[in-house]
Amino acid sequence: MSEIVLQTKGLKKHFPITRGIVFQSKVGAVQAVDGVDLELRRGETLGIVGESGCGKSTLARLLVGLETPTAGEINVRGQDMTKLRGGDLRRARRNIQMVLQDPYTSLNPRMTVGDIIGEPFEIHTDVVPKGDRKARVRDLLDLVGLNPDHINRYPHQFSGGQRQRIGIARALALKPEIIVCDEPVSALDVSIQAQVINLLEGLQEELGLSYIFIAHDLSVVRHIADRVSVMYLGRVVETGRDLEIYEQPTHPYTQALLSAVPVPDPTLRGHRDQIVLEGDVPSPANPPSGCRFRTRCWKAQQKCTDEDPMLTLRPKSAHASACHFAEVRDVVHAVD
Amino acid sequence: MIMRDPAAVACLAYIALIVLMAVCAPLIVRISGWDPYEFDQSAIDPDLGGIPLTGGGRGWGGISGEHWLGVEPGSGRDIFARIVYGARASMLIALAATLLTTVLGVVFGLLAGYFGGRTDMVISRVMEFLMAFPALIFMIAVLSALPADDRQYLLVVVISVFGWPYLARLIRAQTMSLKQREFVEAARASGASRAQIVFVEILPNLRSTILVMVTMAVPGYIGTEAGLSFLGVGLVPPNPSWGQMIASSVSWYSVVPAYFLVPGTFLALLVLAFMVLGDRVRAAVDPGGLL
Numbered sequence A: 001m002s003e004i005v006l007q008t009k010g011l012k013k014h015f016p017i018t019r020g021i022v023f024q025s026k027v028g029a030v031q032a033v034d035g036v037d038l039e040l041r042r043g044e045t046l047g048i049v050g051e052s053g054c055g056k057s058t059l060a061r062l063l064v065g066l067e068t069p070t071a072g073e074i075n076v077r078g079q080d081m082t083k084l085r086g087g088d089l090r091r092a093r094r095n096i097q098m099v100l101q102d103p104y105t106s107l108n109p110r111m112t113v114g115d116i117i118g119e120p121f122e123i124h125t126d127v128v129p130k131g132d133r134k135a136r137v138r139d140l141l142d143l144v145g146l147n148p149d150h151i152n153r154y155p156h157q158f159s160g161g162q163r164q165r166i167g168i169a170r171a172l173a174l175k176p177e178i179i180v181c182d183e184p185v186s187a188l189d190v191s192i193q194a195q196v197i198n199l200l201e202g203l204q205e206e207l208g209l210s211y212i213f214i215a216h217d218l219s220v221v222r223h224i225a226d227r228v229s230v231m232y233l234g235r236v237v238e239t240g241r242d243l244e245i246y247e248q249p250t251h252p253y254t255q256a257l258l259s260a261v262p263v264p265d266p267t268l269r270g271h272r273d274q275i276v277l278e279g280d281v282p283s284p285a286n287p288p289s290g291c292r293f294r295t296r297c298w299k300a301q302q303k304c305t306d307e308d309p310m311l312t313l314r315p316k317s318a319h320a321s322a323c324h325f326a327e328v329r330d331v332v333h334a335v336d
Numbered sequence B: 001m002i003m004r005d006p007a008a009v010a011c012l013a014y015i016a017l018i019v020l021m022a023v024c025a026p027l028i029v030r031i032s033g034w035d036p037y038e039f040d041q042s043a044i045d046p047d048l049g050g051i052p053l054t055g056g057g058r059g060w061g062g063i064s065g066e067h068w069l070g071v072e073p074g075s076g077r078d079i080f081a082r083i084v085y086g087a088r089a090s091m092l093i094a095l096a097a098t099l100l101t102t103v104l105g106v107v108f109g110l111l112a113g114y115f116g117g118r119t120d121m122v123i124s125r126v127m128e129f130l131m132a133f134p135a136l137i138f139m140i141a142v143l144s145a146l147p148a149d150d151r152q153y154l155l156v157v158v159i160s161v162f163g164w165p166y167l168a169r170l171i172r173a174q175t176m177s178l179k180q181r182e183f184v185e186a187a188r189a190s191g192a193s194r195a196q197i198v199f200v201e202i203l204p205n206l207r208s209t210i211l212v213m214v215t216m217a218v219p220g221y222i223g224t225e226a227g228l229s230f231l232g233v234g235l236v237p238p239n240p241s242w243g244q245m246i247a248s249s250v251s252w253y254s255v256v257p258a259y260f261l262v263p264g265t266f267l268a269l270l271v272l273a274f275m276v277l278g279d280r281v282r283a284a285v286d287p288g289g290l291l
Helices: A056-063 A086-093 A113-123 A130-143 A148-152 A160-172 A190-207 A218-224 A242-247 A252-259 A302-306 B006-023 B025-032 B079-115 B117-132 B135-145 B151-178 B182-189 B194-230 B242-252 B257-285
Strands: A004-019 A025-041 A045-049 A071-076 A096-099 A178-182 A210-214 A227-232 A235-241 A312-314 A317-321
Touching: A004 A056, A004 A210, A025 A056, A025 A210, A025 A235, A045 A056, A045 A218, A056 A178, A056 A210, A086 A096, A096 A160, A096 B182, A113 A130, A113 A148, A113 A160, A113 B182, A113 B194, A130 A148, A130 A160, A160 A190, A190 A210, A190 A218, A210 A218, A218 A242, A227 A242, A227 A252, A235 A242, A235 A252, A242 A317, B006 B025, B006 B079, B006 B257, B025 B079, B079 B117, B079 B151, B079 B194, B079 B242, B079 B257, B117 B151, B135 B151, B135 B194, B151 B194, B182 B194, B194 B242, B194 B257, B242 B257
Parallel strands: A045 A210, A045 A227, A096 A178, A178 A210
Antiparallel strands: A004 A025, A004 A071, A227 A235, A235 A317, A312 A317
16 A cells, blocks of 8 residues: 555544624534544545535645644644644645635636746745746646646636636646645536546546545546545544445445435336435534434434444444444445 | 727816826916916906906906916906916825825725734724714814915825725725635635735735726815815915815806806816716726626
8 A cells, every 4th residue: 555645633623603792702613524534645536525514625624724623633744734834834735735616716817827827836936946937837737738828818718627727737836745626526517527537537647646535426526536435514424445435335324325326227216225314414513412423314222322433444344434333235226 | 998988088188188287387387478376467457346357358257368267356366377286286185195095995905804803893993983973074173273384285184084994995895705715715725925815816806996996086085175175274375276266256256257167167077077987997997797
């Protein structure tokens, strides 16, 4: 196995809920991310899936340093990012860059493409000498499949897919090892999604990048990810290689999530094990005790209320699963 | 695009004319032959209380080849020269006040919008106080209490102090919305400093707002200056000012209406020209929202 490039330990982000204007008092906390352990190896893609509000985007923002974690460590190349300050932090950030979700708001409309992609060089002035910057920007445009002669155009002159390529070029500018993609294709047309995914895969092969790929589209994640982590209410509930997660899910939440994926084959419709969850996701400001999924789980017992299940290997689960009663249930294939 | 609009071109031409008049005032006055402080007793009729002489080649209000726009009743000072110098005072005060309000408004608006929290609270309360304050009464009180020399600087300062919150409030709101955009996040994620985010990412996106507010502010300040001078707390005689001329023409309006009409027309046209131009600029830079 290749070396680990990124590792988080017990990563937490709690947003305080305050009351009062002049004299603010803390009345609670939204536990957006609550104890996430991840490992990312060189050249690997880790997919993170989960429904809206489960903390995927907050996790991404923590990893690139847009939010300061409440607790926990983010280790990149043996350095804990959360402890770095000033110049050291700025240098460490070069190594972990981000591709944002919406290509329409993620590019400054008043800047040319050359300025947008070259901006990281203005911030990290010691990476590329001033005279070489323009050439480097042209190389980057070429790398992501855009015409280098379009360097002086403005973002509104490009289509959504091209804009996302510009976003990718910007993320690549500082030659990072890790790229965090926060729903990079969910704002694009399906036909364009494939192009961008293929570009990301090609770049990974060419440059040996590691991706954290966040999405709510399970089929996109299945296509690109080597390993998958499933999140629910700020925690990882199941993690494993993509085949393990998709073919042999052991956590009830993962099973429910996968059973909701539409089937392209109409003859299989209705012959599949469909799990319909009841109720809503509990508030992250007041999560349930013990297992967080127990309020919607059909397997829930007293043990689930009393004891918080660890994300670990289980007797009936070959990969880590945070369920006391983890058991394989095939929800993807037809059962007659 | 703005150059193809006849109204905008006419407004620009008029503004250019007034600016030229203001800049070259001493030269123009030398050509016209009368300086603004010079009394011409031969142009007025002392038996009739000093109304401008008419007849004998002189038109309405004493307009003649010698005095292009007539003479001031009572003193016989050349109105054209006083209009030219008045334009100078008017433009200088309006432009300086606009510059100062823009700087104050942009800086405080950016600070309040970007940093939020306590900074925003302090700046917003100050703005609300200034906007709720009876500014005109305060201006009259302050200006009449303070010494009259260097009145123009005082005018600029007083107008700006009460003017900046209107721009700052707009800038604050736009900054608050801009800083949530993903491109600001992207810059932060690549490690940009606060100054880089504010000046490279946010400020260029405020350009059209600032431009429109500035073209709308200039006529407002021209009007304010004229109004204060009219009330006798602006520029003090013998310094010429359009507002002051209108004020002194009030007692003559039935006998010498030209004295009232000339500065009134210049002032009204200048304010109108800036207003129309501001509107056209807004339409040109902001065709249905930002890009």
